[in-house]
Structures are given as structure tokens and as C-alpha cells.
Amino acid sequence: MTALSHDAWVAVSRAALRHNVQAVRTLLAQGTDRPPQMIAVVKANAFGHGAGETARIMQEAGVGFFAVTTPVEAWELRAAGITGRILVFLPPLPDQADALVEAEVDISVGDEEGLRQTAHAARRQGKTARVHLKVDTGMGRLGILPADALPLARRIAAEPVVEFAGLYTHFARALEKDPTPTRRQFAQFQQVARQIEEAGIHPGLRHCANSAAMVRFPEMRLDAVRPGTALYGQYPSAAVPRTLDLQDTWRLQARVVAVRDVPAGTAVGYGGEYVTRRPTRLAVLPIGYADGFTVAPASVTSGWRGVRTLLRDLTGRGPGVSVTLHDRRAPVLGRVAMQVCTADVTDIPGVAVGDIATVPARRITASARLPRIYED
Incomplete structure (x- = not known):
């Protein structure tokens, strides 16, 4: 059968994606000899760009850590040949834990049950599962409340088949002009991190900054940042200073x-x-x-x-x-x-x-x- 040409399509610029990765990398290197790690967010089909190919382009540009929302998205990235680390924001369903451990992705944990399921899956496979403890500092969706974070952190640290790979939260209002709510969330997160570290527990990468917070609040970049929108050539809102040289993708x-x-x-x-x-x-x-x-x-x-x-x-x-x-x-x-x-x-x-x-x-x-x- 003769191939048809396309009548409508989405054009994605490889050059612009590479440029934006470098623009973020340059921003993160300013004023420090130890820049935070970049966790490139490729959720929702890489914001409509096509997750597999977009992640491959970024991987070739030196990105070694990605993030997605769902376990299925992580599995699809592995199937597309993405070898770097992948953080899944949503906790796995009971029947998904085994597949995520097998795929060697970083798993979000926000309660005792999530930790238990992840540990059981790791034991069954004879592997070590990487987990990130998610703290709910104001989003109201997922994660452990700050007052309950330390006991769960102790459980993670004590679990022999689990690596405490990260501690993170998500900002609910980083797009807004008023920085007060975001600063309040950050202060809560920092307090939780201090409590965990003072208990002699190393929580791995501390990360909380999305694209907006990454640009607006340098002090919130910590060990890693999670840019999404910026990598695709857009500023999240009018409240975010135009300090990055971004190209449309x-x-x-x-x-x-x-x-x-x-x-x-x-x-x-x-x-x-x-x-x-x-x-x-x-x-x-x-x-x-x-x-x-x-x-x-x-x-x-x-x-x-x-x-x-x-x-x-x-x-x-x-x-x-x-x-x-x-x-x-x-x-x-x-x-x-x-x-x-x-x-x-x-x-x-x-x-x-x-x-x-x-x-x-x-x-x-x-x-x-x-x-x-x-x-x-």
C-alpha cells in the first residue's frame, strides 16, 4: 500500500529541546560549584511532545534522571530504551509494585502500606528498591503529613531491601505572584528534612522545585530540581521572571x-x-x-x-x-x-x-x- 503523507501533525524541534536542557543546566550552575541534579519531567506524554523520543533526545543531551506521573508512563519509557533513573510521582497500585521494582524505577512512598508493598516486591525479586518519601506540605493530595514523616523515614531507613533515595514535596502555588504560600511550604519541608537528618538518617536527594520555583527561588533548588514546562520552551506563569533563554519546541x-x-x-x-x-x-x-x-x-x-x-x-x-x-x-x-x-x-x-x-x-x-x- 502506498504511504500517505500527513495532513496534520505536531512538529517537535530536537534542537530546541537540547537548547532548553542546556539553558536550565546553565541556570543551575550559577553561583555554585555543586549544581543540583536535573530531574526532567516528561509526564503526560512529555507535555504532548511524545515521551519516548523526547526522553531519548534529552538523554542524548546528558539528562540522566526523568520523572513521570504514573507507573505505566515509567514502564513505557523503559520500553522506549530510556536507561536513566525514572521517578514515578504516583504510588503504585498493589499489582504494579512488582513491575516497577523489576524496571528499577524510583518509587514514591507516602504511607506505611506503600512502603510495605514496595519492600515485599523487592524481596520477591531479590532486588533493592529505590524509594522517595513524599511529604504533603500543602498540596493536599499525596504524601505523608509533616508531623508523621519522621516515623516513616525511620521505617524506610530500617528496611534492608529499600534504598532511601529521596525526600520531596510539591508546591501548590509557585505560579502565583505572592511567594508567601510557597515559602511556607518550603519552610515546612526544610524542617522535616532537618528532623530526619538529625535522627541520623540520610534521605537521599532533597527536591521540591518545579520550573517556577527553580527560576524564582534559587534557595529552593536543594539537591535536585524537577523542571517540566521550562524544558519545553515555556514559562509557567507571568509571575516567573524571564531569565532563561528558552526556545519553543x-x-x-x-x-x-x-x-x-x-x-x-x-x-x-x-x-x-x-x-x-x-x-x-x-x-x-x-x-x-x-x-x-x-x-x-x-x-x-x-x-x-x-x-x-x-x-x-x-x-x-x-x-x-x-x-x-x-x-x-x-x-x-x-x-x-x-x-x-x-x-x-x-x-x-x-x-x-x-x-x-x-x-x-x-x-x-x-x-x-x-x-x-x-x-x-
Whole structure:
């Protein structure tokens, strides 16, 4: 069967990924002869970039430690040939512990039961399991409460088939302008770390800084940092200083499949909600809400404003929805359908079938059906 060319795809820049890894590495080296270790976060399919290949690119750039959310994500990285260390943020389910120990990944522990399951799996396989004790300092999801951390740390240190590989927490509000909540969490975490160390226990790598905290609060970098967003060329929020030289790594693109001229008064799209006001040239693109189009990145919003923005995006009815063709903005007319949208190219000369449009979309919602094409 003859191979088909792609009509829509995600273009990922290898060069930009390598550049951003080096930019973070340069930041971490400032003012110290012992920079913290980088734990590259490749969760959620590497933020929509394709986890296996993205991790390979970073591994070739010298990254030796990765982090993901789920045990399945860790297993997929191993299957993709990633040999470096992998930290899994979620605790394993009872039937997942054996596979994680076998894959030699770093396992998060936040309670006695998680430690017990991990130790049993290690004994069954005759291996030593690496664990990181997660402390809940304010996120309210997972981890041991600070007051209960020391007894669990003692249990970890006393377990012969377990290596105490790390101690960590996660910041709930590092993206916000007010640093007070993050500083409060950090102080709690530092207190827990001191208590454990004063008990004669070495907790391995201490880490708490995501991309935002890594840039904003150098004192929070500790033994390791966990950048995610920054590695993909984006700043997490407006509160984060633009001190890193980052390059964009990701573009959603689609080829024009049809160009049509229609008269004024033509209804476009489902529901006939848009009617042309003039003779209009339309470019039809094979991209829609099933692919993540109209769920575009935006500034952090809250309350009803945020809800309205999300609903507007999800329905494809918001003002300003557009694509880029020939380096010019082409407004999308009518509703964005499941896999098709229509753009107004009346004022963009020379648009033809096969031309490539760049489409805004939130990276992690871009459909897995879209191939990831890696470019240098």
C-alpha cells in the first residue's frame, strides 16, 4: 500500500529541546560549584511532545534522571530504551509494585502500606528498591503529613531491601505572584528534612522545585530540581521572571485541503452560526476539537473568567480563534468541528491546497492520533 503523507501533525524541534536542557543546566550552575541534579519531567506524554523520543533526545543531551506521573508512563519509557533513573510521582497500585521494582524505577512512598508493598516486591525479586518519601506540605493530595514523616523515614531507613533515595514535596502555588504560600511550604519541608537528618538518617536527594520555583527561588533548588514546562520552551506563569533563554519546541500544523470562494451571505459550519458579510475565500483545514484545537494556551485565569474562557475555547465559538498561514493571521469562521475547521484567507494572497497552517492548541490536549514529527 502506498504511504500517505500527513495532513496534520505536531512538529517537535530536537534542537530546541537540547537548547532548553542546556539553558536550565546553565541556570543551575550559577553561583555554585555543586549544581543540583536535573530531574526532567516528561509526564503526560512529555507535555504532548511524545515521551519516548523526547526522553531519548534529552538523554542524548546528558539528562540522566526523568520523572513521570504514573507507573505505566515509567514502564513505557523503559520500553522506549530510556536507561536513566525514572521517578514515578504516583504510588503504585498493589499489582504494579512488582513491575516497577523489576524496571528499577524510583518509587514514591507516602504511607506505611506503600512502603510495605514496595519492600515485599523487592524481596520477591531479590532486588533493592529505590524509594522517595513524599511529604504533603500543602498540596493536599499525596504524601505523608509533616508531623508523621519522621516515623516513616525511620521505617524506610530500617528496611534492608529499600534504598532511601529521596525526600520531596510539591508546591501548590509557585505560579502565583505572592511567594508567601510557597515559602511556607518550603519552610515546612526544610524542617522535616532537618528532623530526619538529625535522627541520623540520610534521605537521599532533597527536591521540591518545579520550573517556577527553580527560576524564582534559587534557595529552593536543594539537591535536585524537577523542571517540566521550562524544558519545553515555556514559562509557567507571568509571575516567573524571564531569565532563561528558552526556545519553543512544539508546533501543531495542518495542510490546507481545500480553497473555496463563496458569496456574501454564505453560512459556514454547524448551526450556520457564522454568515459571511462579503465575498470570502475559505481555506479548509483537517484539524478540529478532537485534535485539541480551540483549547489554546492562555494566561492563568481564575473564577468565572477562567470558566468562561474554557467554555468558549471548548465550543470553538470564542472571538479571536485563528490559525497562521503565510505568516499572517487567518480567522476561523463558524464552529470548529471535530476534525475540520474553516479559515478566512480572503486577505492573504496565494493560499493554495497543500499550504501549511500553524494552529494554536494546548500541548497536552493535542490528540495522540496526530503524529509527532521530530525536526532538527
